Amino acid sequence: MSPKELRWGILATGKISTNFSKDILTDPSTRGVSDVSHRIAAVGSRNVESAQAFVDKLHKLDAPFDWGAKQGKLDGCKVYGSYDGVYNDPNVDAIYIGTPHVAHFDNAKSALSAGKHVLCEKPFVMKLEELDELIALAKKHNVFLMEAVWTRFQPIAYAVQEVLFSGKLGKVKRVEADFSIDFKPDGLPDSHRMIDPTLGGGSLLDLGPYPSVWAMLTLFQHPDNHRTPPNILFTHQTPYARSGVDLNSRWLLEFPGLGGVQALLTTDMGVTGGGERGAVIVCEEGDIAIEWGLSNPSRFWITPHTGKRMGLITSKTEHHHPVQGNSGMAYEADEVARCVRDGKTESERMRWEESRIVQGWFDRVRGDAAGKK
Structure with a gap:
């Protein structure tokens, strides 16, 4: 065929x-x-x-x-x-x-x-x-x-889930994910997409999908969660004075389906994320650390806990899963082609339900900030 x-x-x-x-x-x-x-x-x-x-x-x-x-x-x-x-x-x-x-x-x-x-x-x-x-x-x-x-369809996304869902690291205890890039906003014109509110400027809408996807992949899609939506415990935005868009955003989630596991997600357009790690999934027996650049990372590490808190994972290992092509966007295009071929209206990997959940987070973060003005 x-x-x-x-x-x-x-x-x-x-x-x-x-x-x-x-x-x-x-x-x-x-x-x-x-x-x-x-x-x-x-x-x-x-x-x-x-x-x-x-x-x-x-x-x-x-x-x-x-x-x-x-x-x-x-x-x-x-x-x-x-x-x-x-x-x-x-x-x-x-x-x-x-x-x-x-x-x-x-x-x-x-x-x-x-x-x-x-x-x-x-x-x-x-x-x-x-x-x-x-x-x-x-x-x-x-x-x-x-x-x-696109991140959902890259090889590393499946590899991280395979390790996490295998149970070798025990239960998930906490997730932190940050995608911050210093756009040097003071040097950008008022018409720039990151500055102009009429273009949906600010860090949340542009950068927020990337820490969000790792919370969804590791917690919402976790088999033990049974697709239970999280609660939002806290939101914050710092406005960028020149135009009023958000300079940074953060929101704290709680996943009741996983016994209350929390995920702290952050974005910032005025600083670049610190260190080599963009996300850390803390588990009972060890952690998963995903390299900075959560849109299309190629490496993650399984790392042991330290000192007397050591679990079953006792040595650090690196796992490399690069994308093929320019940036890895062809993987999502392949998914579209397969779904169209098979007569589907939505992808099981990227369901409407999940887009609705993340859109709800963004609406809540922006709405809370507007209410404080």
Whole structure:
């Protein structure tokens, strides 16, 4: 049986869309995939010239990203000076939405209403009510919808879960996850996406999905949790004085399904996360430490407790699980292709239920901060 080829329409031509397009144009066999493949059938931008420049750039990529062009995966790609052309293109199966946060809802709504499958960048939307409307549309039109939390589909995510769920480390006791990057906000213009509130600026919406995904993978999806949603115990945001967006955010979760295990999640756009560890899962017999850069880490360590608190884990071991391709976004695209092939409207790995939970966290953190002003 020949591989299922998914024909993509790309919305917007910025960095994130470039990374996604480069990744899906790599040879699937380099990541051990033979059942699905990808083609870029259309690109939409603010003008035709921008869309054409984007496609021209994809034609000139160096190895390993030149594989797609050489295999004809860009042949016949249409360019549009608006997004409407992509929504209505009969040769487009699925649409990747790489527009600014605040445009996600309208873009996804239009794509779903046109009968297209949708992979929408994170954060999915700006509030939970918008997400519920999109889910209802996906059900109505019987099309696939997924938030593009690419980290979930990378090799390291499965490897960490395998160790944790095996029980070799005993029960989970606590999780801390931080994704902070010093954007040097004082040097950014008021119009920058991290500064401008009308673009959904601030650390929470841009960085928050990454510590969130590790809490969901290690605690919510833990077999002993039985998919019990957590409670929010505490939230905090520090406003960035110049524009009022959040300079940093933090929120503390409690998972009653795991006996009250807590997870502290943090973001900051004014400092870079300290040390080599971005997340630590503390367990009875030892810990899992995931390297900094929680969006696409490639290493984690199993580490022993110290001194008299030593558990069954007595030596530190390093586990390396790099992504193949540019940044690892092709893994989520493969998931979309398989789900579309199999007639699914949602992914079992990235369920709507889980997007709703995380969106609820963001709404609560932002709402609590607004209430304190």
